[in-house]
Amino acid sequence: MQIKVKLFATLQKGRFDEKMFNLVDNTTVRDVLHIIGVDEKDASIIFINNRHQTLDTVLKDGDILSIFPSIGGG
Amino acid sequence: MGKILRINMGSEGGPTIVEEPLGNYAGLGGRGLTSAIVSKEVPPQCHPLSAENKLVIAPGLLSGTAGAMSGRLSVGCKSPLTGTIKEANSGGQPSQVLARLGYAAIVLEGKPKTDDLYKVIIKNDGVKIEKDNSLKMLPNYDLVERMKSQYGDKIACISIGPAGEMRLAAASVACTDTELRPTRHAGRGGVGAVMGSKQVKVIVLDDTGTKVRQPKDPEKFKDANKRFVEGLQKHPVTGQGLPAYGTNVLTNIINEAGAYPTYNFKQGNFAGASKISGETLAELEVKRGGVATHGCHRGCVIRCSGIFHDKDGKYLTKQPEYETVWAHGGNCGIDDLDAIAMIDFWDDNYGLDTIEMGATIAVAMEAGLAKFGDANAAIQLIHEVGKGTYLGKILGSGAAVTAKVFGIERAPVVKGQSMPAYDPRAVQGIGVTYATSTMGADHTAGYAIASNILKIGGHVDPLSPEGQIELSRNLQIATAAIDSTGMCLFIAFALLDQPETFQALIDMLNAFYGLNLTADSVTELGKSILKMEREFNMKAGFTKEHDRLPRYFYTEPIAPHNVVFKVKDEDLDKVFNW
Numbered sequence: 001m002q003i004k005v006k007l008f009a010t011l012q013k014g015r016f017d018e019k020m021f022n023l024v025d026n027t028t029v030r031d032v033l034h035i036i037g038v039d040e041k042d043a044s045i046i047f048i049n050n051r052h053q054t055l056d057t058v059l060k061d062g063d064i065l066s067i068f069p070s071i072g073g074g
Numbered sequence: 075m076g077k078i079l080r081i082n083m084g085s086e087g088g089p090t091i092v093e094e095p096l097g098n099y100a101g102l103g104g105r106g107l108t109s110a111i112v113s114k115e116v117p118p119q120c121h122p123l124s125a126e127n128k129l130v131i132a133p134g135l136l137s138g139t140a141g142a143m144s145g146r147l148s149v150g151c152k153s154p155l156t157g158t159i160k161e162a163n164s165g166g167q168p169s170q171v172l173a174r175l176g177y178a179a180i181v182l183e184g185k186p187k188t189d190d191l192y193k194v195i196i197k198n199d200g201v202k203i204e205k206d207n208s209l210k211m212l213p214n215y216d217l218v219e220r221m222k223s224q225y226g227d228k229i230a231c232i233s234i235g236p237a238g239e240m241r242l243a244a245a246s247v248a249c250t251d252t253e254l255r256p257t258r259h260a261g262r263g264g265v266g267a268v269m270g271s272k273q274v275k276v277i278v279l280d281d282t283g284t285k286v287r288q289p290k291d292p293e294k295f296k297d298a299n300k301r302f303v304e305g306l307q308k309h310p311v312t313g314q315g316l317p318a319y320g321t322n323v324l325t326n327i328i329n330e331a332g333a334y335p336t337y338n339f340k341q342g343n344f345a346g347a348s349k350i351s352g353e354t355l356a357e358l359e360v361k362r363g364g365v366a367t368h369g370c371h372r373g374c375v376i377r378c379s380g381i382f383h384d385k386d387g388k389y390l391t392k393q394p395e396y397e398t399v400w401a402h403g404g405n406c407g408i409d410d411l412d413a414i415a416m417i418d419f420w421d422d423n424y425g426l427d428t429i430e431m432g433a434t435i436a437v438a439m440e441a442g443l444a445k446f447g448d449a450n451a452a453i454q455l456i457h458e459v460g461k462g463t464y465l466g467k468i469l470g471s472g473a474a475v476t477a478k479v480f481g482i483e484r485a486p487v488v489k490g491q492s493m494p495a496y497d498p499r500a501v502q503g504i505g506v507t508y509a510t511s512t513m514g515a516d517h518t519a520g521y522a523i524a525s526n527i528l529k530i531g532g533h534v535d536p537l538s539p540e541g542q543i544e545l546s547r548n549l550q551i552a553t554a555a556i557d558s559t560g561m562c563l564f565i566a567f568a569l570l571d572q573p574e575t576f577q578a579l580i581d582m583l584n585a586f587y588g589l590n591l592t593a594d595s596v597t598e599l600g601k602s603i604l605k606m607e608r609e610f611n612m613k614a615g616f617t618k619e620h621d622r623l624p625r626y627f628y629t630e631p632i633a634p635h636n637v638v639f640k641v642k643d644e645d646l647d648k649v650f651n652w
């Protein structure tokens with residue numbers, strides 16, 4: 001299945017901002033972090049298709065996975 | 075910092091100056107002091123531009139000390155935009171300088187009987203007030219240059235631009251930054267119009283010859299401040315994210331959350347978000363020789379600000395804040411950082427609230443005055459305001475008035491003040507704050523985004539009405555207290571996650587004043603401020619029916635979540651039942 005992974009803020013450094021991945025069924029967010037080399041504790045906020053998700057969420061074909069470190073502003 | 079400086083602009087024969095001890099206001103600072111003076115001394119029914127209103131300018135309890143982050147200034151009055159009590163908060167140098175000069179507050183009272191314009195000069199050896207009609211309609215940058223040439227470069231200025239002089243409801247009060255530029259603003263609620271009604275163009279402050287304010291217990295204060303700073307540096311938001319990317323780091327995440335108000339709150343995603351994000355902005359600033367990490371006042375250790383250069387590498391404006399980038403950017407369909415920075419400069423120069431003006435231009439775009447996405451047209455509309463044309467005066471009166479004049483239903487306002495950069499349908503907690511805040515729609519009053527979106531201080535599902543009342547209530551209480559200390563509200567990100575950093579702040583207050591405050595007394599302080607403000611608003615005619623969002627937020631779902639605002643009215647009425 002195809003999913004798009006988007007990284008933000010400090011997570012972009014030395015990686016990418018947006019990339020397509022071809023993944024096997026039942027891949028979780030945690031698996032993706034392993035593949036792209038992001039430490040679990042640095043993936044503070046996870047969205048799939050605009051909704052908050054967790055490390056254990058299983059991805060589906062066509063999902064957009066967005067990963068943020070801890071950030072704030074206002 | 076035990077004195078109040080009262081300037082009666084309406085005295086026979088010209089303005090008079092009186093210095094008083096704090097008296098019954100002892101122990102108050104910042105928002106606590108501005109709201110206490112306004113609620114005690116200003117008739118709630120008065121016209122905000124009348125002689126009966128007062129403009130109160132107050133540093134916080136810890137301003138002027140060696141404590142980090144303590145340089146925020148509160149500007150309070152009855153608001154000409156909302157008709158409620160108002161506290162608008164600004165960074166920049168004036169808070170520290172004013173506190174070191176020994177003032178807990180400046181109160182501008184009355185109103186001149188002639189149309190003369192005045193400047194106030196406050197130095198260690200005294201206060202002077204002078205008529206200076208040559209300053210009329212000077213934009214803020216030109217004004218500050220003029221003051222610099224007259225009073226030297228050791229000054230800090232609190233001023234209004236043409237918008238304030240024209241008493242427009244979107245007018246701000248400008249504060250100079252560490253480079254002596256008028257870039258930091260008490261933006262919200264038209265406080266600049268009240269300063270304009272008092273006919274005070276600028277307050278020039280010079281603290282030469284003064285000292286840092288001394289704590290009762292210097293050793294304890296030093297130790298508490300050290301723990302406080304360590305806490306801020308340790309937290310990823312205050313230690314990394316904000317310094318590196320500024321507040322605009324939010325563009326991407328609010329957009330990903332589907333909560334980024336786009337095209338006048340029509341949808342929750344903006345296709346051009348990444349082009350105007352904090353990541354892109356920081357990269358551009360560095361590339362052009364600007365600065366991506368910069369403090370708006372001396373003593374700030376988070377340093378969320380920056381300096382923006384134009385294409386030729388010349389100074390254009392300070393790093394536009396997230397709210398500004400949203401208001402003039404995505405909300406107007408504009409994805410061009412240079413145009414947004416240009417509008418930021420002109421807002422600062424004319425003395426206008428960037429949030430209100432961005433929301434207003436989006437309403438004007440919906441009304442067909444310009445096309446969404448047309449940056450040049452947006453810049454021209456801001457110039458209309460600065461020039462004071464009839465159209466400009468309508469726009470400068472804010473989003474609610476503009477919508478009314480042009481027959482537009484969708485005015486994203488509460489109590490006449492435009493909402494900032496988070497759609498309350500996709501972030502229900504911030505909707506509770508918008509609806510119930512004593513200030514009109516305001517994000518800082520109870521920043522539910524922290525728990526709804528950023529997972530700071532816990533996580534409350536943004537799309538469900540569950541838990542939002544309690545969240546907003548607790549944040550509104552804590553914020554009122556923090557706004558009294560002179561501390562930048564961004565310390566809250568670390569305080570919410572790290573109890574020991576919150577304790578360090580309490581220890582600073584105790585060591586400085588010789589008090590025994592606890593976390594509970596801080597909560598009590600916050601509650602007492604909100605209570606004063608609510609009482610003022612009730613006497614001014616506000617009822618629970620005013621604590622609501624505009625109807626269309628309850629009836630028109632917003633994409634991508636296709637949700638409406640679902641918090642029940644009877645629950646909104648419970649926010650202040652504690």
Ligand code: SF4
Nearest residue numbers: 165370374376378562
């Ligand atoms: S964190 Fe930002 S807004 Fe707060 S005091 Fe520092 S520079 Fe100013």
